[in-house]
Amino acid sequence: MTGQTSSSMPKGMEWRSSTAFIISTVAIGMFTDLFLYGLVVPILPFILVDRIHVPPSEVQYYTSMLLACYAGAQVLFSMVAGYIADKVPSRQPPFLFGLAALFASTAMLFWGKSIPLLILARLLQGMSASVVWTIGLALIMDTVGTAKLGVTIGSIFSMISVGELAAPPLGGVLYKKGGSIAVFGIGVGLLGVDFIMRLLVIEKKTAATYGLVSESGEEDEEEGEASETSPLLSNGRTKQEELEMWRVPENQPDWIRNLPILYCLGNTRLLVSQLLAFTQATLLAMFDSTIVIEAQVLFGFDSLKAGLIFIPQILPCLVVGPLAGRAVDKYGARPIATLGLIFLSIPLVLLRIPHAGGAAEIAKMSAILSLSGIGISMISAPSIVEASYVVEQYHAANEDFFGKQGPYGQLYAMSSIAFSAGLTVGPVAAGAMRNSIGYGNMNAVMAGFCACVSLLAWRYLGTIPKKIDSI
Template sequence: MTQNERERSWLFDFRSSETFVVVTVSIAIFTDAFIYGMIVPIIPVALVKRVGARQEDAQSLVSILLAVYGATLLIGSPLFGYVADQSRLRRLPFVIGLIALAASTALFAFATSFPVFVLARGLQGLSGAAVWVVGLAIVSDSVPPERAGAAMGYTTIGLTWGFVLGPMMGGYIYEYMGWYGAFVVPTALIVLDVVLRFLMIELPRKSRQAKHESHLHPSHSGNGVSSYDTFNGEGIQSPGHASLCQDHDSEGAPLLLSSRCADGGQKKATILSLLVSPRMPVAMLATFIMATMFVALETTLPLYTMETFNWGSSGAGLVFLAVSLPTFGGVYIGKAIDRMGVRSMGTIGFGMGCLAWVLMRFITSNTPGTIASLVILLLLLGSSIAAIEITAMTEVSQVIGDYEIENPGAFGDKSPIAQGYALFNMSFAGGQLIGPLVAGAIRVHSGWSTMTLVLGVMCAVAAIPFVFFSGPPQKRKQAEVNSSV
C-alpha cells in the first residue's frame, strides 16, 4: 500500500468511525440547544428595542415564539424521520437541518419585525427536529447495540450544556457586546458544525452493519449472514426463517411468524406497528415525563430562588449547574444501561426523580443548610433526568432492533429508526409545551410544595408501566439471544 493510500484509508476510517460520528452529532445537538437557549434572555429586549413592541406585550409575544418553535418541532420531527428512513444515507436531511439553523440565526441577527422573528423561530424548530431525529438515527446506525447506551450518554452532554450555557452566555454577551456581538459565538459554532458535518462519512447502513458483524461474529463474515442480520434494515432473513415458513402450520411455529408466512414473508410493517406493543409507548411516556420535569424546573426554580433566597438573576441561573453536572456522567449511565438493561436503569431514574421532587417541597427557608440541601436535591434530580433521557433514547433503538430480529424483513429495506426518534422528539416537544403550563399554574394557584409533590407523584406513577413493559433486564435478554443463536 502506498503512502497516499494509507493516508486515505486512515482518514476514511477516522471520519467514519463511531467516535467521530458520535462527537459530530453531540456537537450538532449542543450547537442547536445553545442557539435555542441564548436567544431566550435577549428576545424580550429585542422585541421592544428592534420591533417596537410595547413592554406589556413582550410576554405574550415571547409565548407566541415559543409556541411556533414547538409547532415546527412537532411537524418537522415525523417529516425528517420519514425522509431520513427513505434515504440511502441520512446525511442530506442532517445538512438541511444545518441550513435551517444557519438561516434562523441570520434572521434573528437582522430581524426588525415580529413576522421575521416568527420565521426565525420556526426555522429553529425545524433545525431541532433534524438534529435530534436524524442525528440520533445516525448514531444508532453507527454504534452496535451493545454500546448504544454509552453513545446516547454522550449526546445528553451536548443537549444539557447547550440548554444551560445558552441562556447564561446569551445574556452576558448581549450585555457587553450588544445585539450583533451576541451572534459571534453562535456563528463560530455553526462554522464548526459545518466542518464536522461535511467531514463525517456516513457508511451505508448495510456496510456499517457488515462491519459490526465482522467484529461480533468473524466466522460469519464470509457469507455475511448471522443471527443479527435483521438489524441492517436490508430485509435479510435469518438462516432458519425459510424452514420455519415451510412448517408454519406446525404446532410449535410462532403465531406471528405464521401470519408473515401466509403472505410469503413479504408483509410490510410501519412505524405504527411498534405502537401496538407497549414498549414504544412506554419509551415515549418516559421521554414526555423527562422533558416535563426539566422544563418545569426551568420555569419555576429561578423565580422561586429569587423569592426564597433573595438571589439575583445570576444566582438563579448558576443554581442550574447542579442540574447539569450529572450529565457528565451520562456515558457511565449509558454503560450501566448496556450492562443492566433499560428497565433497571429507567426504574432507578424515576425513583431518584420521585425522591428529589418530594423532598424539594421542604425547601422553604433561607438558611445555609436549606441552600445546601437544594443543591444536593438538584444534583439528584439532574441524575434522574439524565438516566431517564438516556434510557428512553436507548429503548427506542432497542425496540426497533428487537422487532426486526423477531420479524425478519418486516420493514423491507427501510428500517424506521429515524421515525422512531421522531416519536421520541415529538414526546420531548410535548413535555416542553405542557411542562411550563402545568408547573406554572400549580405553583401560582397552590404553591411550591404542591407543585413539587405533584411532580414527585408523576414520577412514581410513570415508573409503574416502565417496570412492567420496558425492555427486559440485560441478563435475561442476553440469555434469550444466546438461546436463539
C-alpha cells in the same frame, strides 16, 4: 470487496468515518440545537420590547406564540424528516440541510425587525431541531447498533442536558453584559464548529464501499456476545422463536406500509419508551423555567448568580449519564428507568425544603439540585435504547415490510416529537402550577408523576409483545 478505488478515497477517510468522530458530530449537532433553543428563550421578551417595540401588555402573548411556533414546527416536520431519512441513501444531505435551516433562523433572530421574521426564524429553528434529532439518532443507530447504544446515548444526552440547562441563564447573563450581539456571537461560533463536523463526517456504509469497515459498522464483531448476554431477550427461546414474536401479519393497509413505524405503535414497550422521553424533556424545561425565578425570590440572586445555581445540577449529568447508559446496555432499560424515576421523585419532594435565607439555604438547594441531576441522567438512555431495540426486533423479523434500512428515521422522529412535546408542556405546566399551588407543591406533583411513570416502566419495558393482526 470494494466499490471504489483507493485513489478516489476521500482524505482522512479513516478518522472521518470512525465511530468516535460520528458520535461526536451527532453530539455537537444536538448540543448546538438545544443550546441555541435555550439561549434564545430568556431574551425573547427583551428582543420584542427593545427591537420590535411590542407594547409590554402584548409581550407575553408574542413570547408564547414564538415558543409555540418552534414546538409546532418540530412536531409537524419530524415525521417528514424521518420518512426522508429512511428513503435517501445517505444521512448527510438532510443533516446538512438541518444546519442550514438553523443558520438561517439564527440570522433572522439577530437581524429580524418584525414579528413575521421572528416567526419564520422560530419555524426554521423547529424544523432544524426535527432534522437534527431524527437524522442524528438514526446515524448513531447505523454506527453502533443496539450493543453499545446505551452508553453512547447516555454520553450524548449527558452533554446535551448540560447545554439545555446552562443555556437559559447564560443567555440572560450575556444579554445583560453585551446585548444581543454577545448572545448570537456564541451561537454563531457553535454553528461554525457544527458545520465543519457535519461536512467532514463520513458514514460507515460509505466507508464500507472502500473496504474500510463493514457496512453495519465496527461493532458487528460484538453482536454475538451482546445477543448472548442481553437481558432484553427472553430466556429459553431460540432466535427463530424470538423473531416469530415480532412477526407483522401481511394484511396491512397501504398507509401502514408507507409509514411502517405506525404499526410498531401498537407495542406498549415503544409507547412507554416515548413517555420516558416526554418525562425527561418536561422536567428539563420545568427546571429551566422555575429555578432561576425561585433563586431570585428566595436569595435575591441577580441573573449571574441565578445562572450559577444550575452548576450543581449540571455536573452529575456529565458523570452519571455514561454510567447509566452502560448499565442499560448490561441490565436492560427496565431497572435503570424505574430506579431513575423513583430516585428523581426524592429531590423533587425535597425542593420544598429550602426557604429564604443565606449560605445554608443556598447549600440545601444546591445539594437537592445535584440529586435531581443524577435522576435526570438515569432516565435519558433507557428511552432511546428500549425504543431502538423494539424496532430492531420488528425490522429483523420483517425486513421485507420495513425495508433494508428499517424505519429508524421514523422512530427517532417520534422520539423528537415526544421530546418536543415535553419541552412545550414543561414550562407551561410549571408556570401554571407554581402560580396556583406554589413552588413546593408543583414539585410534589411532578414527583408523583415520576412515580407513576416508574410503575409503567417496570410493568411494560422489556416485555415480549403481543401479536397485533393489523391496525
